[in-house]
Amino acid sequence: MITLPPLYPLKFSPILKEKVWGGNKLQKLFHKTAKGYVGESWEISGVEDSISEIANGPLKGHTLNWILKNYKEKLVGEKVYQEFGNQFPLLFKFIDAREDLSVQVHPDDFLAKERHNSFGKTEMWYILNVENDSKLIVGFNKEINQKQYVHYLSEGKITEILNTIPINKDDAFVLKPGTVHAIGAGVLLAEIQQTSDITYRIYDWDRPDTNGQMRALHTDLALGAIKFNQSNSKIAYSPVKNLPSLISTTDFFTVNKLVLSKNYIRNLKDIPSFTVYMCIEGNAVLKSDDFLEEIKMGETILIPAQLPELKFSTNSASFLEVYIP
Template sequence: MITVSPLYPLKFYPILKQKVWGGTKLQKRFQKKAKGNIGESWEISGVEENISEIANGSLKGKTLNWVLQSYREKLVGEAVYKNFGNQFPLLFKFIDAHEDLSVQVHPDDLLAKARHGSFGKTEMWYILDVEENGKLIIGFNQQMDSKKYLQYLSKNRITEILNVETIKKGDAFILKPGTVHAIGAGVLLAEIQQTSDITYRIYDWNRPDTDGQPRELHTELALEAINFGPSKSKLDYSEEINSPSPIGTTNFFAVNKLVLSKNYLKNLEEVPSFTVYMCLEGSAIIETDDYSEEIKKGETVLIPAQLPELKFITNSASFLEVYIP
């Protein structure tokens, strides 16, 4: 392995995705520099052809893949590197749904590997803001099986069997693979997911894409992936100040909320992986022994696994704190 310089908190240039359903909140609220209807800001990505580039410090300009291959377990942790090697395991996004997203489903690891040589897609949503009548679609509103589902789909009546969740700022949901879902118009959220870009689109509101043509539907592929059983996705959690509040845990990641009203010292030696902070409100200076970096609302930072502690200097900031348990 080549000789490398010490690691430090890493920020990345966002990868901005123009979408037919996107809006302008990511530019206006999070100062993302882009024109047009931006639906997604990929904050940290190891997805092929969408590899994040470091935006700060001595490694500026290097890619996430390069730093992972160079630093290995020092970046992600021994267990994570053993399990995933040179594939960064998580994808972090901010999403602005100006219009309804398509109704869709993601495969699990077994099906995704067999079909695509990829991970499946377990994901978590944290609601940052919601306009009046904003909603999510999660699962079905009645007992369902493949035959009944296909009958409704063939008659263009699928919306009649979908479960609609009313939501508010601060709500959080874990969506397991196989859960039929969609983000409704007027919703701004943070998303944490496995590194996968496999989506089976079921229904797209009969609208054209940016090129004027209907987007492809994946009826047959989706059928085998769908879980027709009941699903409980909404998370119950209590929020504390100046202490991590657990929101939810999956086999692939754990998420806390960290609301700070004063300086805070985080011991990272007890965390078995890298840690990622997505800044939801306010700002903070984060410091290690020999490095400091400001993180502001709408920014994301990756803290390498080898760093023993991190100091937050702030009087008002809130974050999603993500690691691999």
């Protein structure tokens, strides 16, 4: 019988995705090691063919799937394990858009299960950095039905009905499945989402991919996924220093902002799942039992559910704190 080492705060090797719209901010600002235009850094992923690998401590080299299968509820929490089993339920990313992303939509849980045997995709965006006049597309700019939408699409005028939103650093948005959306050029953001890689591309700015080919559109699939009367808006939140401050909670995840100007002890006993920290500013040393781990801007760490508290040593650091309610 194999004796497993005790769990500890887990770092993972980022999975870097080259994209036609990607930039170099992930390399320059977050010191990700990559060449070319990198659009996404998948920080923690249980998506098939993109499974994260542990980068620190005694479990280094093992995959997220392996550790989940072997540690079960000790890693993710009893409630989460009962619901999701050996499927890790969330995906964490940093995204750098040098150019506009495609206009797209994601299916909800029901449609994704029916079509792809997958989760749907509820996601949250947290804006980390913007260039002048950076924007997002979220939903439509007027009331519209399916027939009208098809008309605008067929006439090549889809951009006329898209809701364009100017943004600033630290803005946050929750995007429900069925929402037509796109990240605009010059935006660096953190994304927290359900574990899913299903995207229906509606419009791609008539742009070829890195091989010079036009990327496929998913017009019919998207039509069945769009929810035309759905509202989405920027989240209003008020962070308080040295305390977890709620940004948003959904059925799938809760996101707090933790802004630290001094050492801090976070009690995790009442959180029923694992906790993930995405470091968005500064740096800190984290301690759990006798295990120490440094984390700096652009890094992500998973705190197993069985660990009762986490000690932060820092003079200045900010985090997105994520768990399943």
